[in-house]
Amino acid sequence: MNSQEILDDIVAAIRPQLGKAGAVANYIPALARVNPCQFGIALRTRDGVEAWAGDAMTPFSIQSISKVFSLTMAMRLAGERLWERIGREPSGNPFNSLMQLESEQGIPRNPFINAGAIAVADCLVTCGDDPKSEMLALISSLCDEPVHIDEEVAASEAATGFRNVALANFIKSFGKLDNDVCTVLDVYFRQCAIPMNCLQLARAVNFLCRDGSHPFSGVQVISARQARRINALMLTCGTYDAAGEFAFLIGLPCKSGVGGGIVAIVPDTLSLCVWSPALDASHNSLLGQKALEMFTSRTGLSIF
Amino acid sequence: MNSQEILDDIVAAIRPQLGKAGAVANYIPALARVNPCQFGIALRTRDGVEAWAGDAMTPFSIQSISKVFSLTMAMRLAGERLWERIGREPSGNPFNSLMQLESEQGIPRNPFINAGAIAVADCLVTCGDDPKSEMLALISSLCDEPVHIDEEVAASEAATGFRNVALANFIKSFGKLDNDVCTVLDVYFRQCAIPMNCLQLARAVNFLCRDGSHPFSGVQVISARQARRINALMLTCGTYDAAGEFAFLIGLPCKSGVGGGIVAIVPDTLSLCVWSPALDASHNSLLGQKALEMFTSRTGLSIF
C-alpha cells in the first residue's frame, strides 16, 4: 500500500468521527470560530515524494508548532549558549505552569513550553537582526511558498495573553531575559500567528527527517546532530503534558499547536502533518492523535 | 516607668547594634542608598498620649505598610465582597510566590502578600473615584499632616517591578482582575512610595487600637469589628513568611515594609512604629524586631 492510499484510508476512518468530541481552542475569537469538522493530513518523504488527503490545503494557525522553527533559528544563531537559559527536560506540568519556573529560578524546563519559547524569542532578539522577518523567510524557504503573519490573530494573542505576559515578566524578574519584555513578546505572539496548511508544514519540518538538510536546496539548515536533538526534544516535550502518552501510543517525535495541527517526524524517512481543530484536555488535536496512531500502526514506522 | 523612658531605653539598647547585621533593600536605588545606621521609634496611646525617640522624625519609604491603608479603604468601600477575591489565611511561602496563586486559581491567600495587595488595588480602582488621591487624603487625615508620593521611588518600583507585573498579569489570566493591569499597578506602585516618619505612622494606624475610630476626630474610619479583623490579619499575615515568629517572639499584630518600618498594635491600648533600614532574610527590619521584642517584654503588653 503506498503513502497516498494510507492517507486516504486514514481520512476515510477519521471523517465519521469529526465533530463528535473535543473542543476548539476558544481563548481568542479567530480560533474559536474555526469549524471543528475539518481534518487534513500530508506527508513528504526524505526523497521528496509528497502525499496529502482531506483538508490538507486549508490553512490554520500553526500556534505552538512555530516553536520548532524558533528553536531551529536559535540553535543556528546561538549554538550551545542557548542552553544556559533553557533546560532540556520534560516539564511534568501543564504547559503554562509557573511553579517549576519559580523553583528553578527563571530557567524554563525546555524550549517547547511557553516559558521556554519566550526565552528562545529573547535569544532571537539578542542574536538576530529582525527575528520576525527572518522567521518568515526561513519558513517560506522551507515550504517553498511565502507565509505571512495573521495580524488579527497576533493582536488577539497579545490582547489576551496575560499568562504569557506574566511568564515573560517572571523570567525577567530572575534576570534571565536580556531584552525588553514587550519586544520579546511581540516576536513570540507573532510567530504563533502564522497560517499554514498541512502540506506546507510537512515540507517545513522535512529537514528534521533529512539530517538537517533543506528539503529543496539540500543546504544544511542545521547540523545533523542538531536535527536529531530537536527530534529528541519533540519526543520528550513536544505535546504539552501528554508527551509520555504520545511516545507510548504513537512513538514519533511530534509538536502540536492549539490550532489543531501536529507535525511528526519519522527520522530518516518522512515528515508528516495532521490537522483537526477539536482538542482534548491536554490541548492536543483529538483526531490528529488518532490519525497518527493509525499511521504508525499501519506503517510500523514507530521509532521504538 | 513611663512610655518616654521605655522608648529612650530601647534606643539606648539598639544604638550600639546599628550597622552590625542585616542589609538594606537594594532592588531600587532610592532604597539602596539609605543609611542603615538609623533607628527610630514612636507610639501613640488610645487616649492620644505620644512619645518618640531616636530617628522618629526621619521619613522613610513605607512600602508594604501601605497595605494596611489600602486594605482599610477597600473594606470601607467593598465590605464583605472584598473577600470573594482574596483569602484570609497565612501563605506559608515567601511573600511574592506565584505557586500558591496558581494552585488557588488566582485568589491570593491574603491581602498582605503582594498578590493580595494587587487584588486590593483592583478593588480600589473599581469602587473608588481616584484611589491615589483618596489614599493620600486618608493617610494625611489619620496622621494629621499632609503626606505625598515620592515620584522617584514610584518610578523605580514601576521600572523594576517585573515580579509584580507578573503577579498582576497572572491574576488577570484567571479572570480575577477587573481593571486594566497598568491602572491597577499604578495604584499599587504609588501607594508603596509614600515617605512617612515613625510618629506619622504611629498616628496613622492608631485607629486600629481604638476600635476603628479616628485618632483626632473620633469618627469611625471602619467599624470596631473590621478594625479587630485587620489586627487579626496583621498578626497572622503581616510580616511576610515570619508571621509565626513574630507572634511567638513579639505577640502583637504587626505590618512591616522593606523600607525598614514596622507598625504594631496593642489592641485597646496603643499603636507603635519602629524603623531601622537593615533587613533580615525575611525582609523584616532586623533591629525593628528586636526593639518590638524589648517593648513587649518590658511592658508585658503581648496579646498572649
Added chain:
Amino acid sequence: MNSQEILDDIVAAIRPQLGKAGAVANYIPALARVNPCQFGIALRTRDGVEAWAGDAMTPFSIQSISKVFSLTMAMRLAGERLWERIGREPSGNPFNSLMQLESEQGIPRNPFINAGAIAVADCLVTCGDDPKSEMLALISSLCDEPVHIDEEVAASEAATGFRNVALANFIKSFGKLDNDVCTVLDVYFRQCAIPMNCLQLARAVNFLCRDGSHPFSGVQVISARQARRINALMLTCGTYDAAGEFAFLIGLPCKSGVGGGIVAIVPDTLSLCVWSPALDASHNSLLGQKALEMFTSRTGLSIF
C-alpha cells in the same frame, strides 16, 4: 450577664442547628459512630470559677488537642533545642501535606501539623522516660481527674494511619527522627486516643491563661514566656488550614481536634472548651466555631 448565663444562651442558640450541617470524622469506626447531635461547652477562669452547659460532661476523643499537651511536655523537657527540628510558621497547606516537608528537608513547619507532632513525639521519646505514662500523668494532674487511653481508638488509628506512617518515615529519611519510627508513632497514636469531656479540657489547658501556673497547685507547669508562646502558636497554627479564618472571626488562640473538640484561651482571663462532633471542610467542629464566635462577640473577649 455571668458566665453561666452566657453558656446557657449559647447552648440554646446552637441546639436547633445540631445535625443540620457538617459530618463526623469517618476514617475510624470509633469516631464515625459518634452521634453528631451533641454540643457541650465549659470554661474555667484564671481564678478557678467554672461554668458548663449542654453535653459538657460527655467524653469525646481529644485527637489533635493532645498536641497542646505533648508540646507542653517537650518544651519542658527539651527547651529551646526543640526548635532545631520544628518550625513556628503557619503551614499554608492542609494539615497532613507532605509537600512543605519535602521542600523544607524534613523540618515540619510547626508543632501542630501532624508532621510536627510526630517530631514532638520523637523528642518525648528521646528526653522522657515513659512518654505515654508521663502524658497521662500530666493531663490527669491538670484536670484533677484520672484520664486514660482508649485502646480501641489507638489501635484503629494505628491500623489506618498510613499517612502518619508515611510522614514519620519521610522525616526519618531526612535524618530528622532520632528514634525508631514505630516507637515514635506509638506515642503519637496513643496521645490522640484519650477521651475527655469539655470541663476536663477547659481545666487541662487553664495553665495557658495563668502564665503557665497549674490551675490547682499553682506550680509552674511551664514558664510564663513559654505559655504565651504556646498561645501564639495556637493562634497562628492551631486550627489546621483555617487559622487565619479563626483569628479573623473568633480572635482567640484555639486548638481543634477531629473528634469535634476545640479549646480556646483568653489570655490572663479564662480557658474554654467547646465540643460538637460534626466537622466542616477544614476538619474543625462546625458548631464549635459558631459557639466560639458567639462567645467572643457577646463577651468582647477577642485578643484583637
Added chain:
Amino acid sequence: MNSQEILDDIVAAIRPQLGKAGAVANYIPALARVNPCQFGIALRTRDGVEAWAGDAMTPFSIQSISKVFSLTMAMRLAGERLWERIGREPSGNPFNSLMQLESEQGIPRNPFINAGAIAVADCLVTCGDDPKSEMLALISSLCDEPVHIDEEVAASEAATGFRNVALANFIKSFGKLDNDVCTVLDVYFRQCAIPMNCLQLARAVNFLCRDGSHPFSGVQVISARQARRINALMLTCGTYDAAGEFAFLIGLPCKSGVGGGIVAIVPDTLSLCVWSPALDASHNSLLGQKALEMFTSRTGLSIF
C-alpha cells in the same frame, strides 16, 4: 568496524577517565564499598550476536534496572488494567519526590519512579502467585543463567529505605495500594537486590529489541506493541530526572540503576548494557552515559 572493535575502542577511551569524577551510591554499605574504577560493556544483537569488553563479567546490583522486569511482568499479568493505578508521563521531579504523588492523589506519574515501581509491585502481589520467585525465573530465563537475590543488599535496602516506606504508606493512604505495605515493599526491595553482569543484562533486555520475543526460545515474552511501549517509557522516564538529557545526547531508550548500570535498546537492532559505579548528580552512571554517547555517535544508531 564490527561490534567487538567498537566496544574495545569505548573501553580504551573510558578507562583513563575512571575514578576522576562522580561518586558511588553510599546509602547502603554494600553499594558504598564498590570500587568506582570499573567499567564494563556488553551487547547482543537481535540475531543473537554478542560482544563484550572491560568488566562486562563482573556482577553488580541491578537496582532500578529491575523496574524493567517488574513492569514487563505486570503488563503480562494485568494488561491495560495496570494503567488505572500508574501514569505514563515523565515526572519532571527528582526520582523519589512525593509532591507530585500528593497533587495526583496517589497515582504515580510512571512505572519507573520509585512510587510507580511500588505500585507495580502491588500489582504483582495481587496478580501473581509468588512474585519474587517468578521474577527470578523470568530474568534467569531471559539471560539463560540463574540469577539470585543478594540477601545482604535486600536487608540493607529494607533497613534504610525510609523514603520508600513513606511512599508506599502514602499511596496506601489514598487507597491506591491493594496489599499490605510490608508485603509489597518486600517484593520491591528484593527485586532491586539482584546482582547481574553486563552480558546477563544485555541478554535479559534483548526481547525489547526483538518485538517482545524471547532471545533464546523465540516465544513472545510480551506482545510487540507492549515491547515498543516499554521502550517509549524507557526513553521518556527511564533515567530519573535526566530523561530529556539522555534523549538529547544519546537518543536511545535507557534504564539506569544506582548500582551504576544502564541498559539501552536500539529497536529492531540490539540491546546493550554499560556499567560503571560512579554516579553523577542525577544518579546515573557518569561514564556509562559517556560510553553510550560514544556508542551512538560512532554507530549512528540513535532512534532520532
